[in-house]
Amino acid sequence: MSEKFDIIIVGSGPAGSAAAYSLAKMRFNVLMVERGKYPGAKNVMGGRMYAYALNRLIPQFWKEAPVERKVVREKLTIQSEKASFTLDFMDEELREPPNSFTILRARFDPWFANKAVEAGATLVTGIRVDDLMWENKKVTGIIAGTDKIETNVVIAADGAVSLMAEKARLKKFDVKLFALGMKEIIELPEKTIEERFNLASGEGAAQLFVGNCTKEIPGGGFIYTNKTSLSVGIVIYIDKLIEKKIESHEIIREFNTNPEVARLIEGGKILEYSAHVIPEASRSELFTDGLLVAGDAGGLVVNSGLTLRGMDMAIASGVAAAETVKRAAEKNDFSKESLSYYEELLKRDFVLQDKKTFEKASEFLQNERLYTLYPEFVCRLFHRLTLVKGPKKRAFDELLEVSKGKRIQMCVDMLKAMRSI
Ligand SMILES: Cc1cc2nc3c(=O)[nH]c(=O)nc-3n(C[C@H](O)[C@H](O)[C@H](O)COP(=O)(O)OP(=O)(O)OC[C@H]3O[C@@H](n4cnc5c(N)ncnc54)[C@H](O)[C@@H]3O)c2cc1C
Structure with missing residues (x-):
């Protein structure tokens, strides 16, 4: 490929497509390179996307996007060995404006990448980017097989195990953080x-x-x-x-x-x-000379226990990366200092605010008592409250009985929960 592109985006997941769509709309010459046969071919996800970030970019996207269902019912099932307890939350206000949708990535990703193409971006699929090109410690392009393509700035949107962030020494893979x-x-x-x-x-x-x-x-x-x-x-x-x-x-x-x-x-x-x-606890540096890192590649995922959010974080960071590039292009300055505006934008928006709010969540969620002691406690309590077999105690007395010998531990965990999730 001999054409010169203003920006090259590695990966056509939600972060890459959001960046490509935004930049193409700003009339930049954008290339998005995807290793899968088509966008979404290699992507996995639980299946729920919070609508907020994409709605800001493409208002009422659900009218045209291949969404599956609008989520209006939220359930949480707490299971012990022999029992389970389900909270079933139904809210009219989750309907309009919609809070989240279930999606299938094999349908959603091609649609989103195609929006970028319709806006003017070039998408090539079935090509793996192997490395970055460097000159004077600045990223100057990408290497894919024998192809070398120069650009002003690369956006690494290549997912959780980002080869680009690793090659740029912005991130190290540590299994404990995933x-x-x-x-x-x-x-x-x-x-x-x-x-x-x-x-x-x-x-x-x-x-x-x-x-x-x-x-x-x-x-x-x-x-x-x-x-x-x-x-x-x-x-x-x-x-x-x-x-x-x-x-x-x-x-x-x-x-x-x-x-x-x-x-x-x-x-x-x-x-x-x-x-x-x-990448629940993994975090990468988000920029260097000539390079921005978006979505999972930057560790921009938040798990609060009740909400797992990577899609909306990826979309918002892709958009912020595009805005950063626009500003850098106006000054014709793609240095690390100029691109640091990206972090500023993410801090102003929910992306880095939510990362900070829930920075201790991952550590808290690794507490084994959450998966053993507490489900057992909840199910035991409801067992005692519902069973009729001889004289019954008041609910509060049952609570005291079931929590006997564990109350200090529970108070400590409760305090930790208040600080982390
Ligand atoms: C089981 C599971 C459940 C999840 N559930 C949810 C959920 O319910 N809600 C939610 O919001 N998030 C969820 N997530 C997280 C969510 O999937 C990610 O946060 C989101 O996909 C991140 O988007 P991304 O664009 O940064 O990366 P990705 O979606 O991973 O996209 C990266 C793209 O880059 C391509 N690529 C990688 N390397 C290269 C290369 N070298 N050259 C060219 N292309 C490359 C890949 O093929 C891929 O298309 C879940 C994740 C998993 C694994």
Whole structure:
């Protein structure tokens, strides 16, 4: 390829496409390079995207984007060995404006990348970027096989295990900082999904599972309702999985046979299985001379326990990267100092604010008591409150009884929870 591009974007996930779309609309000559056969071919995700960031970029995107269902029902299931307790939250205000949608990446990513192409960006697929070009410690382009392409600035949007951020020495891979996500897509008829999750036509649910379902390994399970399938999976901390010597596929198999889950997926056909890492606690430097890092590549993911957010963070950071490039181009200055404006933008926006708010969440969520002691406690308490077998105690007395000997520990954990999630 001999053409010179103003900007090269590595990766056409949500971060790359958001940057490419924004830059193409600003009339820059943009090249987006994707190693998959098509955008989304290699991407994995639980299945729910919070709408806020994309709605700012493409107002009411859901009217044209291939979204699956608008999530209006949120469920949290706490499981002990023999019991489970489900909170079922339904909110009219989650409908309009929509808070989140379930999506399938194999449909969503091509749509989003195509929006960038329609706006004027060039997309090449099936090409892996192997390295960055350098001159006087400044990134000057990319190397893909025998091709070398020069540019003013590269945006690394190449996902969790970013080769570009590593090559630029902005990030080191450390397994302790990553979670492992595994997911199956299970086909079911539309009506069956709506009946099982108590949904009106076209509406969706997100159900999270915590406790016994991950075999005491910190993490949790999820089910998201698509139009005619369910996204069913587990997110767990990799180092704990290695420590306990458990095979990852065993966990997902057991999750599916868990009575609560089995009922929801019964009769379904597994269409797809995939696994991917999530940079929950990993963080990279976000810029250097001639290079910006967006989305998962920069570790821009937040897991607060109740919300796992990578898509909206990726989109917002892609847009911020584009705005930074626009400002740098006006000054014709792509130095590290000029590109530091990117971090300023992310701090003003929710991306780095939320990263800071939840910076201790990952450490807190690795507390094994959250997956053993507390689910057991909640289920035990409700067991005692509902069982009628002889004289009954008041609810508060039952609470004291069930928490006997654990109260100090519980208070300590509660304080930690207040500071981290
Ligand atoms: C199981 C699981 C469940 C999740 N659930 C949710 C959820 O419910 N909600 C949510 O918001 N987030 C969720 N996430 C996180 C979310 O998927 C990511 O945060 C999001 O995809 C990040 O987008 P990105 O564009 O930064 O990276 P990616 O989506 O990973 O895109 C990177 C792109 O770069 C390409 N690429 C990589 N290397 C190269 C290279 N060298 N050359 C060319 N191309 C390259 C890849 O093929 C890919 O297309 C989940 C993740 C997992 C694994």
